[in-house]
Amino acid sequence: MRKFLIRLLFLSLPLILFLFMGELALRNIPNDYSFKRAYLDKNSQNLKTLVLGSSHFYRGVNPALLEQPAFNAAMVSQSLDYDLKILENYDSEFQNLETIILPISYFSLFGSLETGVESWRASFYNIYYGIGNPVKFEVFNKKGSQTLSKVFDFYYSDIKFKLADSLGWGRRNINVLPEELESLGLRAAQRHTKKNFNLLPFQLKNFKEIIQIANKNNWKLILVTPPAYHSYVANLNKKQLDLTIKYCKEMEEDFDNVYYYNFLQNNSFSSSDFYDADHLNQDGANKFSQMLNMKIQETPQ
Amino acid sequence: MLFNSLDFAIFLPLVFILYWFVFNKSLKWQNLLVAAASYLFYGWWDWRFLSLIFFSTLVDYFVGRNLGIVSNKLHRKILLWISIIVNLGFLGFFKYYNFFLDNFKSAFSIAGYELNANSLNIILPVGISFYTFQTLSYTIDVYKNRLEPAKDFISFTAFVSFFPQLVAGPIERATNLLPQFNRSRKFEYSKAVDGMRQIGWGLFKKVVIADNCAVYANHIFENSADMSGSTLLLGAIFFTFQIYGDFSGYSDIAIGTARLFGFNLMQNFAFPYFSRDIAEFWRRWHISLSTWFRDYLYIPLGGSRGGTWMKVRNTFIIFIVSGFWHGANWTFIVWGALNAIYFLPLLLTKRNRQNMEDVAQNSYLPSLKELWQMGLTFSLTVIAWVFFRAENLGHAISYLGGMFSKSMFSVPYYQGIGYAKFIIPLLFIFIIVEWLGRRNQFALEKLFLNQSSFIRLMLYYTIAILIFLNAGEEQQFIYFQF
Numbered sequence: 051m052r053k054f055l056i057r058l059l060f061l062s063l064p065l066i067l068f069l070f071m072g073e074l075a076l077r078n079i080p081n082d083y084s085f086k087r088a089y090l091d092k093n094s095q096n097l098k099t100l101v102l103g104s105s106h107f108y109r110g111v112n113p114a115l116l117e118q119p120a121f122n123a124a125m126v127s128q129s130l131d132y133d134l135k136i137l138e139n140y141d142s143e144f145q146n147l148e149t150i151i152l153p154i155s156y157f158s159l160f161g162s163l164e165t166g167v168e169s170w171r172a173s174f175y176n177i178y179y180g181i182g183n184p185v186k187f188e189v190f191n192k193k194g195s196q197t198l199s200k201v202f203d204f205y206y207s208d209i210k211f212k213l214a215d216s217l218g219w220g221r222r223n224i225n226v227l228p229e230e231l232e233s234l235g236l237r238a239a240q241r242h243t244k245k246n247f248n249l250l251p252f253q254l255k256n257f258k259e260i261i262q263i264a265n266k267n268n269w270k271l272i273l274v275t276p277p278a279y280h281s282y283v284a285n286l287n288k289k290q291l292d293l294t295i296k297y298c299k300e301m302e303e304d305f306d307n308v309y310y311y312n313f314l315q316n317n318s319f320s321s322s323d324f325y326d327a328d329h330l331n332q333d334g335a336n337k338f339s340q341m342l343n344m345k346i347q348e349t350p351q
Numbered sequence: 352m353l354f355n356s357l358d359f360a361i362f363l364p365l366v367f368i369l370y371w372f373v374f375n376k377s378l379k380w381q382n383l384l385v386a387a388a389s390y391l392f393y394g395w396w397d398w399r400f401l402s403l404i405f406f407s408t409l410v411d412y413f414v415g416r417n418l419g420i421v422s423n424k425l426h427r428k429i430l431l432w433i434s435i436i437v438n439l440g441f442l443g444f445f446k447y448y449n450f451f452l453d454n455f456k457s458a459f460s461i462a463g464y465e466l467n468a469n470s471l472n473i474i475l476p477v478g479i480s481f482y483t484f485q486t487l488s489y490t491i492d493v494y495k496n497r498l499e500p501a502k503d504f505i506s507f508t509a510f511v512s513f514f515p516q517l518v519a520g521p522i523e524r525a526t527n528l529l530p531q532f533n534r535s536r537k538f539e540y541s542k543a544v545d546g547m548r549q550i551g552w553g554l555f556k557k558v559v560i561a562d563n564c565a566v567y568a569n570h571i572f573e574n575s576a577d578m579s580g581s582t583l584l585l586g587a588i589f590f591t592f593q594i595y596g597d598f599s600g601y602s603d604i605a606i607g608t609a610r611l612f613g614f615n616l617m618q619n620f621a622f623p624y625f626s627r628d629i630a631e632f633w634r635r636w637h638i639s640l641s642t643w644f645r646d647y648l649y650i651p652l653g654g655s656r657g658g659t660w661m662k663v664r665n666t667f668i669i670f671i672v673s674g675f676w677h678g679a680n681w682t683f684i685v686w687g688a689l690n691a692i693y694f695l696p697l698l699l700t701k702r703n704r705q706n707m708e709d710v711a712q713n714s715y716l717p718s719l720k721e722l723w724q725m726g727l728t729f730s731l732t733v734i735a736w737v738f739f740r741a742e743n744l745g746h747a748i749s750y751l752g753g754m755f756s757k758s759m760f761s762v763p764y765y766q767g768i769g770y771a772k773f774i775i776p777l778l779f780i781f782i783i784v785e786w787l788g789r790r791n792q793f794a795l796e797k798l799f800l801n802q803s804s805f806i807r808l809m810l811y812y813t814i815a816i817l818i819f820l821n822a823g824e825e826q827q828f829i830y831f832q833f
Binding site for chain 2: 051053054058061064065069187190193194195198246
């Protein structure tokens with residue numbers, strides 16, 4: 051038995067060491083998550099406007115055009131449960147916060163980060179935000195080959211993994227052809243249409259808790275269904291979309307501090323404003339952010 | 352809990368240390384630990400279904416105990432049927448309820464009636480097809496007086512829920528596994544080392560071979576309408592290796608893990624793709640299920656005794672039931688029936704037992720005849736797997752239609768196929784290693800054992816690095832869904 055354990059340990063020690071070094075190397079690579087946490091840790095007390103949500107707002111809202119100081123804490127595939135966790139984490143520190151802008155996209159009430167294709171991102175919240183599931187290791191997050199190439203890309207090719215700007219906006223300066231947007235719309239709509247609504251009660255609970263936190267702190271909560279290209283809108287499931295809008299309107303009616311704006315089919319946006327069928331590019335995001343800011347100004351404090 | 356997860360990498364050493372260092376003084380305590388660890392292992396996935404295993408264990412334990420006491424034939428039969436109804440009842444409800452309902456509804460609607468019943472949103476408990484068959488083997492063997500009823504409830508619980516093979520087999524016979532729980536177990540260095548090698552090889556098959564093949568197979572099957580015949584053929588071949596790597600990999604990890612705890616499980620795969628005919632393939636593929644059906648269905652039905660009609664009937668029954676066991680979908684039934692059709696000529700010409708020994712028994716390479724036979728058997732298997740993998744019968748037929756078209760002779764292409772260049776050489780190396788190790792329980796069992804420890808060390812590290820490079824998001828095992 052002793053011989054077996056010693057040999058096993060001897061055999062696995064280099065592997066464990068290799069994994070440990072890999073984990074250290076990965077954690078030292080600056081990324082959007084570590085940046086956003088550091089920013090919030092340092093500046094949460096001064097913030098007036100906070101943007102939460104998924105890539106629709108990470109890409110689509112430029113905080114520089116909102117009531118200052120503003121910060122975009124949205125991330126790719128960040129679902130309502132993670133928005134809530136971030137809010138709970140900084141609840142007591144948002145001393146000057148006035149407005150939260152929260153996207154309620156077509157999929158927001160029906161999906162979650164942990165059950166989606168981007169579930170590997172869940173560990174980043176644990177590692178870099180200190181929230182979410184217990185201890186995770188980034189080294190096991192993706193295929194080892196991808197992990198190694200990330201380490202090489204950063205340390206040897208000087209490729210950056212922090213993509214957001216100084217206020218957390220993940221701008222994307224890309225234009226695509228309208229023909230491409232047609233096929234992209236169908237695919238995105240199919241991806242976002244849920245086979246069942248099993249997660250609806252869970253996300254509704256999180257949604258209500260976000261509202262309660264905003265209510266308790268007297269923060270304005272602006273709910274927004276973001277703009278999308280018509281090829282995306284045309285392929286959405288009516289029931290899922292109707293439920294999304296219905297719950298948003300109900301919340302607006304039930305709570306004085308909640309406002310709902312539906313930009314899904316807003317005519318102000320054309321193909322040149324999108325980099326895919328459901329994400330705004332830099333120009334679209336600037337246009338959208340200005341429109342959002344006007345809405346914030348219109349709503350009573 | 353998945354074998355290829357970090358959770359299991361922590362769970363296994365913990366249980367191993369507790370088993371050999373803390374609970375090693377008493378067999379009862381060791382069995383209790385195995386049972387508790389197995390329930391934790393299963394509950395990690397969904398604790399609600401633990402009650403199902405526990406209930407099944409309870410019923411079979413008491414049925415077994417009473418079968419040991421009761422001598423009245425009718426009463427014994429009733430006891431056996433209680434076990435069969437409970438176990439198959441659970442399986443039928445969780446796995447087949449919606450299938451039968453939907454088909455009844457379709458049949459009624461064809462006849463002009465509307466059946467007003469809704470499908471249920473049922474979650475299939477992981478491993479239910481495996482553990483129900485395992486416990487059924489126990490009650491049937493006790494009923495047939497082939498096995499003494501279990502006296503100790505803890506060891507029986509550990510037998511039913513034994514975590515290495517709980518969720519995807521091998522489906523152990525009570526006659527093999529249960530007595531092992533009642534014997535004291537001593538740590539054996541060579542057995543443990545063998546176990547580790549088998550776990551490593553199993554992980555390699557799952558993570559490196561199956562999961563990589565899955566990427567291409569999934570893409571091609573999901574977009575089959577846009578693919579050329581040659582690409583579809585490639586997709587079917589990728590799936591053929593995916594399912595082998597996935598399931599035999601799982602079995603290797605299960606058998607290897609059991610060996611670490613001093614248990615011997617049956618071999619579940621014996622290099623089936625080197626088979627020279629379909630009969631040999633079925634003696635080498637998912638052996639624990641094939642032999643289960645042989646012993647508890649085929650032989651009671653009369654087996655190959657009786658006339659030609661009886662043989663044909665029994666062959667079709669066993670293959671179709673085996674197909675249906677895999678899933679509540681017509682694709683599995685057709686897959687089973689197709690294998691029966693493949694098997695039939697061999698049965699009728701009494702050549703189904705002509706290839707009982709390993710291929711190329713006394714040489715390194717197969718003869719041209721053997722090569723041709725293996726190629727033909729492999730091709731038939733590839734075609735059958737299309738039904739197994741397809742979403743529905745229409746998909747399978749259109750896939751095969753597309754495959755057997757003129758474009759079958761074009762160069763395979765789809766966007767992203769460039770990455771497949773990595774997996775194809777790896778598959779060749781894999782086939783060579785499997786070929787060299789084909790006379791053993793698993794390819795690496797004796798391979799390289801005569802080499803220096805340095806070479807072996809390098810081999811282990813190469814396998815470990817390849818696993819690391821290919822491991823990432825935890826990929827489910829295909830057979831979990833059955």
